[in-house]
Amino acid sequence: xxxxxxxxxxxxxxxxxxxxxxxxxxxxxxxxxxxxxxxxxxxxxxxxxxxxxxxxxxxxxxxxxxxxxxxxxxxxxxxxxxxxxxxxxxxxxxxxxxxxxxxxxxxxxxxxxxxxxxxxxxxxxxxxxxxxxxxxxxxxxxxxxxxxxxxxxxxxxxxxxxxxxxxxxxxxxxxxxxxxxxxxxxxxxxxxxxxxxxxxxxxxxxxxxxxxxxxxxxxxxxxxxxxxxxxxxxxxxxx
Amino acid sequence: xxxxxxxxxxxxxxxxxxxxxxxxxxxxxxxxxxxxxxxxxxxxxxxxxxxxxxxxxxxxxxxxxxxxxxxxxxxxxxxxxxxxxxxxxxxxxxxxxxxxxxxxxxxxxxxxxxxxxxxxxxxxxxxxxxxxxxxxxxxxxxxxxxxxxxxxxxxxxxxxxxxxxxxxxxxxxxxxxxxxxxxxxxxxxxxxxxxxxxxxxxxxxxxxxxxxxxxxxxxxxxxxxxxxxxxxxxxxxxx
DNA sequence: CCAGAATTCAAACGAACGTTTAAGCGAAAG
DNA sequence: CTTTCGCTTAAACGTTCGTTTGAATTCTGG
Numbered sequence: 001x002x003x004x005x006x007x008x009x010x011x012x013x014x015x016x017x018x019x020x021x022x023x024x025x026x027x028x029x030x031x032x033x034x035x036x037x038x039x040x041x042x043x044x045x046x047x048x049x050x051x052x053x054x055x056x057x058x059x060x061x062x063x064x065x066x067x068x069x070x071x072x073x074x075x076x077x078x079x080x081x082x083x084x085x086x087x088x089x090x091x092x093x094x095x096x097x098x099x100x101x102x103x104x105x106x107x108x109x110x111x112x113x114x115x116x117x118x119x120x121x122x123x124x125x126x127x128x129x130x131x132x133x134x135x136x137x138x139x140x141x142x143x144x145x146x147x148x149x150x151x152x153x154x155x156x157x158x159x160x161x162x163x164x165x166x167x168x169x170x171x172x173x174x175x176x177x178x179x180x181x182x183x184x185x186x187x188x189x190x191x192x193x194x195x196x197x198x199x200x201x202x203x204x205x206x207x208x209x210x211x212x213x214x215x216x217x218x219x220x221x222x223x224x225x226x227x228x229x230x231x232x233x234x235x236x237x238x239x
Numbered sequence: 240x241x242x243x244x245x246x247x248x249x250x251x252x253x254x255x256x257x258x259x260x261x262x263x264x265x266x267x268x269x270x271x272x273x274x275x276x277x278x279x280x281x282x283x284x285x286x287x288x289x290x291x292x293x294x295x296x297x298x299x300x301x302x303x304x305x306x307x308x309x310x311x312x313x314x315x316x317x318x319x320x321x322x323x324x325x326x327x328x329x330x331x332x333x334x335x336x337x338x339x340x341x342x343x344x345x346x347x348x349x350x351x352x353x354x355x356x357x358x359x360x361x362x363x364x365x366x367x368x369x370x371x372x373x374x375x376x377x378x379x380x381x382x383x384x385x386x387x388x389x390x391x392x393x394x395x396x397x398x399x400x401x402x403x404x405x406x407x408x409x410x411x412x413x414x415x416x417x418x419x420x421x422x423x424x425x426x427x428x429x430x431x432x433x434x435x436x437x438x439x440x441x442x443x444x445x446x447x448x449x450x451x452x453x454x455x456x457x458x459x460x461x462x463x464x465x466x467x468x469x470x471x472x473x474x475x476x477x478x
Numbered sequence: 479c480c481a482g483a484a485t486t487c488a489a490a491c492g493a494a495c496g497t498t499t500a501a502g503c504g505a506a507a508g
Numbered sequence: 509c510t511t512t513c514g515c516t517t518a519a520a521c522g523t524t525c526g527t528t529t530g531a532a533t534t535c536t537g538g
Contacts, residue, residue, distance in 0.1 A: 016515080032371050034273035038496065048517055053497060098380070129419070130369035132271050169447045176419030177412045208408045212455040219454030287487055292527060466528065486533065506510070508511075
């Protein structure tokens with residue numbers, strides 16, 4: 001919490017914390033949280049096994065530190081970018097395309113920043129979305145709450161004719177397609193018949209994704225044929 | 240593969256295999272593959288620990304059996320439904336809405352079939368998509384290959400103006416939003432400000448999702464401003 | 479009814495896990 | 509030089525994991 005510059009070198013003997021974070025990020029991304037052992041992390045980082053518990057307290061806290069390191073700046077950047085767009089457009093509301101850009105560009109920047117090793121991080125993040133561990137879910141909720149609320153308000157102004165509940169659904173689908181796409185695994189590369197090279201190009205990926213989601217977001221509201229009430233007991237099934 | 244009816248009772252003393260499958264499905268869905276122990280499964284099923292290895296061989300084979308039991312019939316039903324729609328519409332190609340219905344209705348039926356306990360299965364499936372374990376990825380590829388190829392061909396006929404590569408992307412996004420939505424965790428319920436009750440209603444969920452994806456699927460092709468070639472080396476980042 | 483196959487059972491195996499401990503180390507402060 | 513403190517290290521802790529074993533039990537066909 002002090003304002004002093006912490007003299008941690010990247011290759012000096014004091015780089016233990018950073019080495020652990022980098023190795024953990026890479027291994028968590030590759031195998032997931034449960035399937036990654038502290039011994040694999042510390043071996044990969046070239047540090048002692050006990051260093052993780054000394055510097056981070058526990059495996060769970062290490063995982064949260066790995067996420068926080070990149071996620072916190074990224075979400076901060078998203079909000080800042082949205083604020084900037086709003087200032088430029090004022091008093092007119094920002095349109096959906098710009099809002100989506102504010103959502104995607106920081107993620108894209110993270111994906112391209114090879115100097116920070118952030119290339120793998122988005123996959124780890126996408127995977128964390130689907131992890132059932134309570135501490136992960138709680139952590140993501142806390143991290144995202146402010147940013148999502150901010151963007152939902154912006155979308156609400158850009159799409160005033162859309163009911164709030166419908167907007168919640170569509171935002172949910174957007175976050176889904178985004179995180180799933182970023183977490184893309186080998187299995188589904190095969191399904192889509194896309195080469196690994198193409199799917200690893202995060203820039204091209206996000207540029208394809210944005211128009212797709214934009215169309216869904218702006219699609220007209222359809223009146224559901226039946227069971228539109230929340231507890232709809234009607235049947236849709238065949239036979 | 241034989242046509243004989245297998246005389247396995249659900250509550251008799253011979254129900255061991257079924258009890259294991261049901262308990263495993265529920266626990267795998269709740270905690271994931273790695274975080275679910277065989278002891279938890281056998282305790283929950285009320286059978287001996289060794290029964291899993293006796294009947295299924297290993298934990299991995301049990302997981303595959305859990306998936307196969309529901310996934311195989313569902314994908315078969317999807318293809319059958321698409322074939323039926325094509326026969327009705329012939330020689331006109333089936334439109335996108337019908338194709339999406341053939342993709343979604345069997346999943347919806349599985350979600351509503353409480354008698355089979357299939358209500359939880361879709362969440363397990365959505366989670367399996369994001370699992371990094373090689374045996375899971377390979378298994379899903381094998382299971383989905385035929386069905387996806389069939390549907391991609393149908394979409395190609397419905398959207399003849401869309402380049403094949405772009406269609407592959409959009410199919411990828413659709414599978415992403417679908418699986419993510421089905422795997423919805425508590426963390427993101429909070430984000431979307433949707434009550435658990437609403438997100439647990441798979442029917443309402445899929446009925447909201449379909450129009451959203453339909454709009455994205457049918458959206459006009461935008462010419463990417465730069466880097467549209469597959470190996471695009473252009474820069475998009477700010478600063 | 480009885481031989482033989484199929485299934486269940488309690489018990490144990492070795493390995494791997496996250497975490498803790500206490501001694502050892504090097505540099506900065508007194 | 510001595511003390512102190514941040515950090516590293518090797519070793520061990522207790523627990524849990526998936527799997528295996530061999531005897532007991534139940535089912536099945538002649």
